[in-house]
Amino acid sequence: MKKKDIKILLVDDEPDILEIVGYNLSNEGYQVFTAENGHEGVKKAKKEQPHLIILDVMMPEMDGIEACELIRKNPDLNNTIVTFLTARGEDYSQVAGFDAGADDYITKPVKPKVLVSKVQALLRRFKEEDVSDTVKVGNLVINRDEYKITSKGKEIILPRKEFELLSLLASKPGKVFKRDEILDTVWGNEVVVGGRTIDVHIRKLREKLGDDSFKTIKGVGYKFVD
């Protein structure tokens, strides 16, 4: 997504803040909307579906917390990031804010640079949530980051060697891996293990993931099929 397609809604009752923060964000290329109180904020949020909402806590009419709660109740705004703007040391608002469903909060006074990089960080984090280091193979999802496998929605934790063996085989479904190749990759060139080691691991994988996922090619090696 390009910067100019990203919408940010700014809600604060102080025009000064609105202006300076708004200016900096516009300058960065974001599309900025503003509102001067909670009511208006919620209304604009519904209308514009912003990606990020920066919400002052202390406001007349409707404070930020209440507004946030309303926003969170709206299913259309589920993916929206909400950040509070609060004076340093206002402990209560922090806790209450997070309870209300905020994702982060920024302390006033805000330095433009800090603000901008914070906004960028938030949007980045938000983006990255979907892009975890994960590979789909057949009905398996292999997540190297979390060292876990998801098979048909069921989560399976595998020990290291089993995980790496499966990773290897599943990396090219259908391909037959020779025992040598497997040893080289999973165990390493230097390590020497007995002849029964591999198939014991294969057996464990078969126990855990179903017999038919692993096929033996006698005299050659194994392959994973989906």
Add this chain to the structure above:
Amino acid sequence: MKKKDIKILLVDDEPDILEIVGYNLSNEGYQVFTAENGHEGVKKAKKEQPHLIILDVMMPEMDGIEACELIRKNPDLNNTIVTFLTARGEDYSQVAGFDAGADDYITKPVKPKVLVSKVQALLRRFKEEDVSDTVKVGNLVINRDEYKITSKGKEIILPRKEFELLSLLASKPGKVFKRDEILDTVWGNEVVVGGRTIDVHIRKLREKLGDDSFKTIKGVGYKFVD
């Protein structure tokens, strides 16, 4: 962010400088790119999006100041730190440099050690700006500013190492952090501690935040789950 993921762009017309500075930074583990004049520098900056640019002031074709101005105009390079490289006593360039948007400057001749520690300091500052004061993760609220954790509305004060360890693990819930990674981040690359240090800290966190928040992946590392 790991060192090897940090990109540094070096722009100087003297190959000697390029080599010695580049060598020292590569040696530290950074990813180093080089360019021999302003034009090339700006081009590479756009392409590689480095985190830090070290820019010689006096160069043919396009001098550092002009290059810096161009860099600063590019919104994608807003988070990039620019530091000038200048001969001692070139007062004028200093002033002009800061005007052009530089963050720091380094005087030639450069001593490797000084250079490296300066680079580290700059990157640290950069990092801190990027990290939010407060982050919400699961039912935890981590406040880096005040070094405290709020769990289900209850406030918990953690000692430094425990706090940083938790911060790290909770920064990516579900992700498995290898022991090495943890050591690198929490203890620093240079520090060497015994093998039992990490798990003692993990144990303390488990005592304080509940056993099941931290999962051990044997042979790999630990992960935080919410």
Add this chain to the structure above:
DNA sequence: AGAATTAATGCAAAAGTGATGCCAAAAAAT
């Protein structure tokens, strides 16, 4: 082709290894 031979793999349990948990005490920091 069918039987016999040979080689490779499957299997279960046992043994081995190594990583982690845990404690208590020393060392460092505050």
Add this chain to the structure above:
DNA sequence: ATTTTTTGGCATCACTTTTGCATTAATTCT
């Protein structure tokens, strides 16, 4: 003086590898 951090020694547990034998598939022999 108190709190935090690190260490070293053990105990323990999870994972890995071995072992010995059964089974199966491929190959060779009649």
